[in-house]
Amino acid sequence: MKHLKQQFRKKILFRLARQKEEERRKTSSKILKMLFSLPQFAVAKIIMFYLSFDGEVDTSIMIKEAKSLGKRIAVPLIKRQTRELIPVLFDFKETLLEKGPYGILQPKVQNKNVLQLPELDMVIIPAVAFDLDGNRLGRGMGYYDRFLSKLPPKVFTIGLGFSFQVFDRLPFVEPHDISVQKILYA
Numbered sequence: 001m002k003h004l005k006q007q008f009r010k011k012i013l014f015r016l017a018r019q020k021e022e023e024r025r026k027t028s029s030k031i032l033k034m035l036f037s038l039p040q041f042a043v044a045k046i047i048m049f050y051l052s053f054d055g056e057v058d059t060s061i062m063i064k065e066a067k068s069l070g071k072r073i074a075v076p077l078i079k080r081q082t083r084e085l086i087p088v089l090f091d092f093k094e095t096l097l098e099k100g101p102y103g104i105l106q107p108k109v110q111n112k113n114v115l116q117l118p119e120l121d122m123v124i125i126p127a128v129a130f131d132l133d134g135n136r137l138g139r140g141m142g143y144y145d146r147f148l149s150k151l152p153p154k155v156f157t158i159g160l161g162f163s164f165q166v167f168d169r170l171p172f173v174e175p176h177d178i179s180v181q182k183i184l185y186a
Helices: 002-018 021-036 039-043 060-068 143-150
Strands: 046-048 072-079 084-089 097-099 105-107 122-125 129-131 156-161 182-185
Touching: 002 129, 021 060, 021 156, 021 182, 060 072, 072 105, 072 143, 084 143, 122 143, 129 156
Parallel strands: 046 072, 046 122, 122 156, 156 182
Antiparallel strands: 072 084, 097 105
8 A cells, every 4th residue: 555655646746747837837826816716815814835846836926925915924844853844934034945854945944933823824735646525645754744733723724736636535545644624726
C-alpha cells in the first residue's frame, strides 16, 4: 500500500512539474475568483496562505489581492526540528522571505509576527492530490496533518488544486490524515 501511495504521489508531482507556466497562471486565476467569491472569504479577517512551490496553484496574486482588500495575511514557517508549521503574519514590508526546509520560501521569523491558531479565520492548504470528500494526499511529511489537527473548528480550511489533482476518492486515506472543509479546483 505504501509503495502504491508513493507511486501515485510521484505521478501527480511529475504532472505538476510538467505543467506549462502560462496554464498554471491562468488556472490559478480562475481558482482565485472562486476563492474570493466564497462567503467565508468575505468575512475572514486573517487568512493563512501557503507560499506556492514546485508547480502548485499560484497563491502570490491571491495574497496580494487579499491584502489589498484589507485581509491580514499569514504564511507558514516550517519548524523542521519539531515537524510543525507556525503561522506568521506576513506584513509585506518588514517580513523578509528566505528559503526554508525543502526549498520552500518562508518568512524570517520575528516573535512579534507569530500568530496563535485561534487568531486564524481561514487556512488555504496545498496538497499533491485531493478527493471530493476533502481528503488530501500531501508530500509525505505530515506537516499539514499535524497543523490541521490542532486548528480550532471555527477555522475554515480550503484546499487548492488543479483538476488533475482531484479524484472521486483517494484510496490512501489513513486515520491520521486530516481533511479540508472545501476544495477549489479548475
